Every structure is written in C-alpha cells, then in structure tokens.
Amino acid sequence: QxxxxxxxxxxxxxxxxxxxxxxxxxxxxxxxxxxxxxxxxxxxxxxxxxxxxxxxxxxxxxxxxxxxxxxxxxxxxxxxxxxxxxxxxxxxxxxxxxxxxxxxxxxxxxxxxxxxxxxxxxxxxxxxxxxxxxxxxxxxxxxxxxxxxxxxxxxxxxxxxxxxxxxxxxxxxxxxxxxxxxxxxPVAAAVAVANLKLLRDEGIVARVKTDTGPYFQALMRETFARHPIVGEVHGAGLVASLQLARDPGKRERFANGGDVGTICRDFCFNGNLIMRATGDRMLLSPPLVISRQEIDELVSKAKQAVDATAQQLGLS
Missing domain, CATH: 3.40.640.10 (Type I PLP-dependent aspartate aminotransferase-like (Major domain))
Structure with a gap:
C-alpha cells in the first residue's frame, strides 16, 4: 500500500x-x-x-x-x-x-x-x-x-x-x-576497498575536516564577503557555491541568471579554472587532496572571473 x-x-x-x-x-x-x-x-x-x-x-x-x-x-x-x-x-x-x-x-x-x-x-x-x-x-x-x-x-x-x-x-x-x-x-569492490583504506589511512577525510576544508571555506567567505555581485557563499569542507546577484543586500537575482552564470563560467575557463555554472550559482568542488597553496590559486582565479563578470555587466 x-x-x-x-x-x-x-x-x-x-x-x-x-x-x-x-x-x-x-x-x-x-x-x-x-x-x-x-x-x-x-x-x-x-x-x-x-x-x-x-x-x-x-x-x-x-x-x-x-x-x-x-x-x-x-x-x-x-x-x-x-x-x-x-x-x-x-x-x-x-x-x-x-x-x-x-x-x-x-x-x-x-x-x-x-x-x-x-x-x-x-x-x-x-x-x-x-x-x-x-x-x-x-x-x-x-x-x-x-x-x-x-x-x-x-x-x-x-x-x-x-x-x-x-x-x-x-x-x-x-x-x-x-x-x-x-x-x-569483484574488481569494483577491490578498488572501493583500496580507495576507502587510502581515505582513512592517509587521513584525507580528517584533513578536509580539520585543515583544508575550513581554510577553503574561510578564504571563500573572506574573498567574496563584499563583492558587488555575490549574494552568498554556501558550502562546507571542499565544496562551495557562489550565488550571483544583481543586488546582494536585497537578495535580488539577475533576470537572466543563466546567461550571467555562463558569462562567469567562460571567464573561469579562460583563466584555466573549472567552475560549474548552475543557473546563477557558481560551483567549486576541488580534489580532496588539494593543498592550501592550490586553494589560494583556485580562489584567486575564481575572484578574477567573478570580477570580470561584474565588469562586463557594469556592476563592478
């Protein structure tokens, strides 16, 4: 039933x-x-x-x-x-x-x-x-x-x-x-077992929780806290999203949000960064083994792309 x-x-x-x-x-x-x-x-x-x-x-x-x-x-x-x-x-x-x-x-x-x-x-x-x-x-x-x-x-x-x-x-x-x-x-099962052992024994999950994850989240929020076209930063660990917005303070989204996301995505690609556009939200999901130095580079490239998007829209 x-x-x-x-x-x-x-x-x-x-x-x-x-x-x-x-x-x-x-x-x-x-x-x-x-x-x-x-x-x-x-x-x-x-x-x-x-x-x-x-x-x-x-x-x-x-x-x-x-x-x-x-x-x-x-x-x-x-x-x-x-x-x-x-x-x-x-x-x-x-x-x-x-x-x-x-x-x-x-x-x-x-x-x-x-x-x-x-x-x-x-x-x-x-x-x-x-x-x-x-x-x-x-x-x-x-x-x-x-x-x-x-x-x-x-x-x-x-x-x-x-x-x-x-x-x-x-x-x-x-x-x-x-x-x-x-x-x-059995092949898939063997790979899964080996993968899970590496995640555990090399402390990869633990490092995301205590080191690289908090560092990434803090840097994302610090970098985009007062950006003219970023309404919010969401995420935890090593996943994050940027909400693109015409007026962040009023939670006013772009009427053509998908187009704006595509503009930003293309600027990312031109800067050798893969940041996915889902409508007017930009998504980052770096490898779990990323280092702090690589996080610095990733967030810097993301900011360059969002800055270029704001400039093209006349909102910088």
Missing part, C-alpha cells in the same frame, strides 16, 4: 526514467516521454532564492520541512513509503539548507513511519569533512545511496546502505528478489 515517494523540486537523483522522475529538474522532466507513477515533489530549502522578505533562515527551514508533513497528510501516511533528499543539493546549485531543516524532516519521517533516504552520491566519502554529509547535518537516514567517492571514480560503482531497522525485516521475511548483472563485481 505504501507506494508514494516524496522528493524535492530542483533535487537530482540520476537521469534514468526513474531517477529523473524522482529528481525535481524541470528541464529533464520536459524531455521525458513518460514518468514513474507515485512520485511527488515538495519545494526545496533554497533560502536566498525563495524565502519571503523578512523571513529568517531558521523559520524558512522549518516551513520548507513542514511541507513534507502537509504532503504526507494530503496523500495519507499509510500510502507514503519514503522521502528522499540530498543532504545538500549538488547539481541543483550546492544549496545548503538552514540548520532547522533536517532535524524537522527526520522528526516528521519518524512520526509517520516513513523511510528517510539520503542521496550521498555527491556528499559521501569526505566531500564536506565527514564520511557522509548527513553526519554534518545531524540526522540519521534509513537508507543511503552512494557512488562517486566510493571508488574515487577510478571504476564505476554504486551502492545502497541499509539501516538494520530496514534490513532486518527483509532478512527475516525471506528473499529480496532483486539483482543486477554486475552486482558486487
């Missing part, structure tokens, strides 16, 4: 029919010939772009989380299987929710006996200084999807982590009739 899965607008969970339906990317939905049934969406916790004037981040985070409860009650709790979300939105713009968001999401899921699924494909394995991003935000999911950092991209591999409270009923009640041709492939 529990058939519905609730996701979020502007979330990203892959590009297959099921994954893209689960995600909330409108441009992907427009190109799909069909969608998977029983997947519904609520609004994302994007404070800069969607909060009301005078609304605090804390109040906004609670309000967006409480949309989940409203949707559950609309559908009937007996019909809802799960809620899925990225701890921080990756492809959607490296959007970090207010601190009130995830604790309230977890409370609601527990209240209505709904599985809480964390998509850790981007956030997992040290990206923000913890082994998993949900640890940074202080919640405990029932299931975790993971890939990317599991093997550091050297070979393809994805996995799902299942909490004991979910796995035990499956184990006790017989077979789980599901599998893939390359499930548990």
């Amino acid at each position: 529990k058939k519905y899965v609730i996701s979020r607008r502007n979330g990203y969970h892959g590009s297959t029919i099921a994954g893209a339906t689960l995600g909330g990317m409108g441009y992907m939905h427009e190109q799909m010939p069909s969608k998977v049934e029983h997947i519904v969406h609520i609004d994302q916790p994007y404070f800069f772009g969607e909060a009301q004037a005078g609304e605090t981040p804390e109040a906004f985070g609670l309000a967006r989380a409480q949309q989940l409860e409203a949707k559950i009650l609309e559908l009937g709790a007996e019909n809802v299987a799960a809620f899925i979300g990225e701890p921080f939105q990756g492809a959607g713009g490296v959007i970090f929710p207010p601190s009130t968001y995830w604790p309230e999401i977890q409370r609601i899921c527990r209240k209505y006996d709904i599985l809480l699924v964390a998509d850790e494909v981007i956030g997992g394995f040290g990206r923000i200084g913890e082994w998993f991003a949900h640890q940074h935000f202080g919640f405990e999911p029932d299931l975790i999807t993971m890939a990317k950092g599991l093997t550091s991209g050297y070979v393809p591999m994805g996995a799902v982590g299942i909490h004991e409270r979910v796995a035990r009923p499956i184990i006790d009640n017989g077979e789980f009739n599901h599998g893939l041709t390359y499930s548990g492939h």
Whole structure:
C-alpha cells in the first residue's frame, strides 16, 4: 500500500526514467516521454532564492520541512513509503539548507513511519569533512545511496546502505528478489576497498575536516564577503557555491541568471579554472587532496572571473 515517494523540486537523483522522475529538474522532466507513477515533489530549502522578505533562515527551514508533513497528510501516511533528499543539493546549485531543516524532516519521517533516504552520491566519502554529509547535518537516514567517492571514480560503482531497522525485516521475511548483472563485481569492490583504506589511512577525510576544508571555506567567505555581485557563499569542507546577484543586500537575482552564470563560467575557463555554472550559482568542488597553496590559486582565479563578470555587466 505504501507506494508514494516524496522528493524535492530542483533535487537530482540520476537521469534514468526513474531517477529523473524522482529528481525535481524541470528541464529533464520536459524531455521525458513518460514518468514513474507515485512520485511527488515538495519545494526545496533554497533560502536566498525563495524565502519571503523578512523571513529568517531558521523559520524558512522549518516551513520548507513542514511541507513534507502537509504532503504526507494530503496523500495519507499509510500510502507514503519514503522521502528522499540530498543532504545538500549538488547539481541543483550546492544549496545548503538552514540548520532547522533536517532535524524537522527526520522528526516528521519518524512520526509517520516513513523511510528517510539520503542521496550521498555527491556528499559521501569526505566531500564536506565527514564520511557522509548527513553526519554534518545531524540526522540519521534509513537508507543511503552512494557512488562517486566510493571508488574515487577510478571504476564505476554504486551502492545502497541499509539501516538494520530496514534490513532486518527483509532478512527475516525471506528473499529480496532483486539483482543486477554486475552486482558486487569483484574488481569494483577491490578498488572501493583500496580507495576507502587510502581515505582513512592517509587521513584525507580528517584533513578536509580539520585543515583544508575550513581554510577553503574561510578564504571563500573572506574573498567574496563584499563583492558587488555575490549574494552568498554556501558550502562546507571542499565544496562551495557562489550565488550571483544583481543586488546582494536585497537578495535580488539577475533576470537572466543563466546567461550571467555562463558569462562567469567562460571567464573561469579562460583563466584555466573549472567552475560549474548552475543557473546563477557558481560551483567549486576541488580534489580532496588539494593543498592550501592550490586553494589560494583556485580562489584567486575564481575572484578574477567573478570580477570580470561584474565588469562586463557594469556592476563592478
């Protein structure tokens, strides 16, 4: 009976029919010939772009989380299987929710006996200084999807982590009739084990948490604190985003934000820096082994590109 899965607008969970339906990317939905049934969406916790004037981040985070409860009650709790979300939105713009968001999401899921699924494909394995991003935000999911950092991209591999409270009923009640041709492939598994040992034994995740991550975040905020076209800097560990804005103080975005992001991205490329443009948000995700000296160079190049963008727009 529990058939519905609730996701979020502007979330990203892959590009297959099921994954893209689960995600909330409108441009992907427009190109799909069909969608998977029983997947519904609520609004994302994007404070800069969607909060009301005078609304605090804390109040906004609670309000967006409480949309989940409203949707559950609309559908009937007996019909809802799960809620899925990225701890921080990756492809959607490296959007970090207010601190009130995830604790309230977890409370609601527990209240209505709904599985809480964390998509850790981007956030997992040290990206923000913890082994998993949900640890940074202080919640405990029932299931975790993971890939990317599991093997550091050297070979393809994805996995799902299942909490004991979910796995035990499956184990006790017989077979789980599901599998893939390359499930548990020994080459991928060997690479994953070797990769995880390196991340642990060489202190790479620990260094992101205590050294390079805080250094990168502090330098980004210091560099762009009063920039004429930067509305906010989001991030933790070694991932960050810059919100481009016409009037940062009023949270006024550019009407043609995607074009402005493309301008900035092109200036980055011309300066030998890869900084992704997602609409009017610029994204940085350097290697976990980056040094402080390399961070200095990266942030300097990012500032040069944003400065050039502001100058071209006549807002410098």
